[in-house]
Amino acid sequence: MSRILIIGAGGVGNVVAKKCAQHPEVFTEIVVASRTRAKCDAIAAEIKQLYNVTVKTAEVDADSVPQLVALINGVKPQLVINVALPYQDLTIMDACLECGVNYLDTANYEPQDSAHFEYSWQWAYQDKFRDKGLMAVLGCGFDPGVTNIFCSWARKHHYDSIQTIDILDCNAGDHGHPFATNFNPEINIREVTQTVRHWRDGRWIETPPILDDNCVHFSFDYPEAGPRESYLLYHEEMESLVRHIDGLKRIRFWMTFGQAYLTHLKVLENVGMTRIDAVDYEGHKIIPLRFLKALLPDPGSLGTNYTGKTVIGCIFDGVKDGRQSRKYIYNVCDHAEAFREVQAQAVSYTTGVPAMIGAMMMLTGEWQGAGVYNVEQLDPDRFMDCLNRYGLPWQIVDFDGQLPD
Amino acid sequence: MSRILIIGAGGVGNVVAKKCAQHPEVFTEIVVASRTRAKCDAIAAEIKQLYNVTVKTAEVDADSVPQLVALINGVKPQLVINVALPYQDLTIMDACLECGVNYLDTANYEPQDSAHFEYSWQWAYQDKFRDKGLMAVLGCGFDPGVTNIFCSWARKHHYDSIQTIDILDCNAGDHGHPFATNFNPEINIREVTQTVRHWRDGRWIETPPILDDNCVHFSFDYPEAGPRESYLLYHEEMESLVRHIDGLKRIRFWMTFGQAYLTHLKVLENVGMTRIDAVDYEGHKIIPLRFLKALLPDPGSLGTNYTGKTVIGCIFDGVKDGRQSRKYIYNVCDHAEAFREVQAQAVSYTTGVPAMIGAMMMLTGEWQGAGVYNVEQLDPDRFMDCLNRYGLPWQIVDFDGQLPD
Numbered sequence: 155m156s157r158i159l160i161i162g163a164g165g166v167g168n169v170v171a172k173k174c175a176q177h178p179e180v181f182t183e184i185v186v187a188s189r190t191r192a193k194c195d196a197i198a199a200e201i202k203q204l205y206n207v208t209v210k211t212a213e214v215d216a217d218s219v220p221q222l223v224a225l226i227n228g229v230k231p232q233l234v235i236n237v238a239l240p241y242q243d244l245t246i247m248d249a250c251l252e253c254g255v256n257y258l259d260t261a262n263y264e265p266q267d268s269a270h271f272e273y274s275w276q277w278a279y280q281d282k283f284r285d286k287g288l289m290a291v292l293g294c295g296f297d298p299g300v301t302n303i304f305c306s307w308a309r310k311h312h313y314d315s316i317q318t319i320d321i322l323d324c325n326a327g328d329h330g331h332p333f334a335t336n337f338n339p340e341i342n343i344r345e346v347t348q349t350v351r352h353w354r355d356g357r358w359i360e361t362p363p364i365l366d367d368n369c370v371h372f373s374f375d376y377p378e379a380g381p382r383e384s385y386l387l388y389h390e391e392m393e394s395l396v397r398h399i400d401g402l403k404r405i406r407f408w409m410t411f412g413q414a415y416l417t418h419l420k421v422l423e424n425v426g427m428t429r430i431d432a433v434d435y436e437g438h439k440i441i442p443l444r445f446l447k448a449l450l451p452d453p454g455s456l457g458t459n460y461t462g463k464t465v466i467g468c469i470f471d472g473v474k475d476g477r478q479s480r481k482y483i484y485n486v487c488d489h490a491e492a493f494r495e496v497q498a499q500a501v502s503y504t505t506g507v508p509a510m511i512g513a514m515m516m517l518t519g520e521w522q523g524a525g526v527y528n529v530e531q532l533d534p535d536r537f538m539d540c541l542n543r544y545g546l547p548w549q550i551v552d553f554d555g556q557l558p559d
Numbered sequence: 560m561s562r563i564l565i566i567g568a569g570g571v572g573n574v575v576a577k578k579c580a581q582h583p584e585v586f587t588e589i590v591v592a593s594r595t596r597a598k599c600d601a602i603a604a605e606i607k608q609l610y611n612v613t614v615k616t617a618e619v620d621a622d623s624v625p626q627l628v629a630l631i632n633g634v635k636p637q638l639v640i641n642v643a644l645p646y647q648d649l650t651i652m653d654a655c656l657e658c659g660v661n662y663l664d665t666a667n668y669e670p671q672d673s674a675h676f677e678y679s680w681q682w683a684y685q686d687k688f689r690d691k692g693l694m695a696v697l698g699c700g701f702d703p704g705v706t707n708i709f710c711s712w713a714r715k716h717h718y719d720s721i722q723t724i725d726i727l728d729c730n731a732g733d734h735g736h737p738f739a740t741n742f743n744p745e746i747n748i749r750e751v752t753q754t755v756r757h758w759r760d761g762r763w764i765e766t767p768p769i770l771d772d773n774c775v776h777f778s779f780d781y782p783e784a785g786p787r788e789s790y791l792l793y794h795e796e797m798e799s800l801v802r803h804i805d806g807l808k809r810i811r812f813w814m815t816f817g818q819a820y821l822t823h824l825k826v827l828e829n830v831g832m833t834r835i836d837a838v839d840y841e842g843h844k845i846i847p848l849r850f851l852k853a854l855l856p857d858p859g860s861l862g863t864n865y866t867g868k869t870v871i872g873c874i875f876d877g878v879k880d881g882r883q884s885r886k887y888i889y890n891v892c893d894h895a896e897a898f899r900e901v902q903a904q905a906v907s908y909t910t911g912v913p914a915m916i917g918a919m920m921m922l923t924g925e926w927q928g929a930g931v932y933n934v935e936q937l938d939p940d941r942f943m944d945c946l947n948r949y950g951l952p953w954q955i956v957d958f959d960g961q962l963p964d
Contacts, residue, residue, distance in 0.1 A: 424737035425851065427832065442854060444841075449831035
C-alpha cells in the first residue's frame with residue numbers, strides 16, 4: 155500500500171487530491187493537511203461524494219519544521235506532495251529528511267522577502283537527500299514540470315541535439331472578473347514583475363520587465379486559441395534546462411497577457427500595492443502585496459464561470475540524423491471541462507495533474523534515485539503516456555511559423 | 560487683538576497659517592493644532608523664518624470633543640478655523656458651541672463609514688449656534704467657497720435672475736507622479752467615485768459616476784490651460800446654492816480628469832482598494848482606502864515639482880434689465896508660484912487663501928450673524944476685493960462658448 159501526504163489545500167491541492175483519489179490502485183491512502191483544516195475537510199467531502207474514497211485531513215503550519223515532523227511521523231506516508239506556498243519548500247524538505255520520507259513539489263523555493271525564483275536553495279539539499287537514500291523531485295507541475303519533460307522526451311526521441319527551446323504559455327481563458335490571478339496572487343505578481351532573463355550563447359540576457367514600455371513581446375498564433383500577444387518572461391524551468399539539456403544555444407519563456415491585466419498590474423505597481431516590504435500602518439506591519447491578495451478573488455473560486463483554454467508547450471529547433479527540424483509539443487486544456495471534472499480551473503488542473511503523475515512515477519518505482527532531481531533528469535516515456543491518459547493529452551507537430559530572433 | 564485657532568496641519572492648514580501670518584494687523588495671535596504636533600511645529604518654524612511671526616502649536620485629537628474643549632478653553636480664540644478632516648466637523652462644532660467660539664470650515668461634514676457629501680448634518684446646528692449668538696461659516700475654501708461667492712456677487716451686480724450655473728474646476732497641473740491626489744486621498748477618492756447628481760427643473764438628476772463608460776463629459780477650452788475633458792460630478796456647493804440662489808433652473812459641476820488618473824482609479828476600484836468598509840486582515844480591521852492613502856504620496860509633498868495651473872470658475876446664464884447674458888468669472892492659479900510663496904501646490908493654496916479671507920471677514924465684523932451660514936448668504940463685495948489683493952485674482956468675461964444642454 156502507498157500512503158501519501160498532500161500539504162496544501164488551495165486550488166492545486168484540490169486537483170492533486172482528486173486525481174490521486176481517481177487511482178486508488180496506486181494511492182491507497184490519502185491525507186491532506188494545511189493551515190486551515192476546513193479547506194482540507196471540504197476537499198475530503200467532495201472526494202467522498204465523487205469517488206466514494208475516504209481522505210483524512212490534518213492541520214499544520216508548514217512554516218514550522220517541528221509541526222511538520224510531528225505530522226509526517228504520525229501519518230507515516232511513503233511520499234510527501236508539497237503544494238503549499240513556495241516559501242515553505244525548505245521547511246517541508248527539512249521535515250522529510252528528518253522523517254526519512256520522499257518529497258515532490260511543483261514550484262521552487264522563494265524567500266518571502268525578495269522575489270528570486272532560483273533552484274540554488276533546493277539544489278543545496280542534493281547531498282542530504284542522497285546520503286539518506288531519499289528522493290526529492292522538484293518542479294513537477296506544468297511549467298516547470300511538463301514543459302521540462304517535453305524537452306527531455308523531444309531530446310530522447312526526436313533530436314540528437316537541441317539548439318533552441320521556446321516555451322510558450324498561453325491562458326486564453328476568461329474568468330469574468332476585472333482583475334484576478336490564476337494562482338496565488340502573491341506568487342503570481344512577484345513572478346511577473348521580476349526582471350526578465352533568457353539564456354543565449356552561454357549566458358543570461360536581461361530585458362525590461364513586462365510592465366516596461368520596452369519589454370519584448372510578439373503575437374503568436376496558438377493552436378485552438380488563435381493569435382495572442384506573448385511576453386518574454388523569466389521562468390524557473392529555464393534554470394534547470396540550461397543545466398540538463400546539453401548544447402543548448404538559447405532558451406526563452408513567453409507568456410500571454412491581456413492589455414487589461416497589464417494595465418491593472420501597472421497601476422498596482424505605481425501605487426505601491428505590489429511591494430513586498432512591510433509598511434507601517436496604524437501600528438501594524440502590513441505587506442501591501444499580501445493585503446492585495448486578501449482583496450482579490452480566491453483563485454480557487456475562479457473556476458465556476460471560467461471559459462476558454464490554456465495552451466502550453468515547447469518549440470524546439472535542433473538536429474536529428476544530420477537534418478535540422480522544428481517541432482512543437484503542446485497541451486490544450488479547457489477551463490470548463492477541468493471544472494466539470496474536479497471543480498478547478500485549468501491553471502490549477504494543469505499543475506495538479508502532473509504532480510499526481512509524478513507521485514505515481516515515484517510510488518510505482520518508475521522514477522527512482524537518491525538525491526534532488528529536476529524532472530527532465532528522469533525518464534519521460536511513461537510520464538508522457540500518463541499525460542495522455544489522465545487528462546492532459548499532448549500533440550507533436552512540425553513547426554513552420556515565425557519566432558523572434 | 561484677534562486670536563485664532565487653526566485645527567489641521569495638512570496642505571491647507573499650512574496655507575491658512577502662512578496667509579494669516581502675512582496679516583498680523585488682523586490675526587494678532589495664531590495657534591495651530593493637529594493630531595501630529597510635529598507637523599504644526601514644522602509650519603511654525605517656516606512662518607518664523609518667512610515672516611518673523613511666532614505661531615504657537617498644540618496636539619489635539621479632533622475626534623474627541625473633551626480634548627477639543629480643553630484646547631479651545633486653553634487658547635481662548637475669537638475664531639476656530641477647521642481645516643482638519645471632514646469627519647471631524649461635528650466634533651469641532653460641538654466644542655465651539657460648548658466654549659462659545661465662532662467657527663469656520665472649508666468642507667462639509669461627512670460620516671466616516673459612508674460617502675455622503677451633504678450639508679444636512681451641519682445645517683441641523685442652525686438653532687444651536689443662533690441661540691448662543693455664535694456664527695458658523697461653512698464651506699469657505701475655493702469650491703465650495705469662492706465659487707459660491709462668485710454666484711452671490713454675480714447675482715448682486717450682474718443679474719436680476721440667474722437661470723443656470725455651470726461650475727468648472729480644471730487642474731491642468733503636472734506633479735510628476737504616476738498617481739497622486741491633490742488633497743487627502745481618502746476624501747478625494749470618495750468624492751470622485753460617488754453617484755453624480757446635478758440640479759435641473761426643481762430636482763436632482765442622477766447620471767453615471769465618472770468611472771462608468773456612460774458618464775457625462777465634454778471638452779471645455781479653459782483660459783490659459785486650453786481644452787480639457789471635463790466630467791459631470793456632484794459637488795457640495797450645489798446643495799446650498801440651489802437653496803440660496805432664487806429661481807435657479809439648472810446647476811452643474813464639472814471637473815477635469817486625465818485619462819491616466821481615471822485608469823488608475825478604475826483599477827483601484829476594480830481590486831477593492833477604494834472600499835471604505837473594514838476588511839479582516841491577519842486579525843486587524845483594515846479599511847482599504849485608508850491603507851491606500853498610506854501608500855500614496857502625501858498631497859502636501861506634491862508642491863515641490865508641480866507645474867501648470869488650476870482654473871476654477873462659474874459660467875452664468877441669466878437676465879439683467881430684461882436682457883439675457885452669459886458671464887464667466889474665474890481664477891487662474893499657478894502651482895509653482897503658489898509653491899514659491901507658501902510651499903504648497905495650487906489645490907491647497909486655492910483652498911487655504913479663501914479660508915484666511917473668510918476669517919478676516921469674521922474678525923473685522925464684515926461678516927456678522929448668529930447661526931450657521933453658507934458663504935453665499937453673506938455680502939460678497941469685500942471678499943471679492945480681498946481675493947484680488949491676497950493671491951487669487953479673478954476675471955469676469957462675457958462667455959460665448961458652448962456648453963452641453
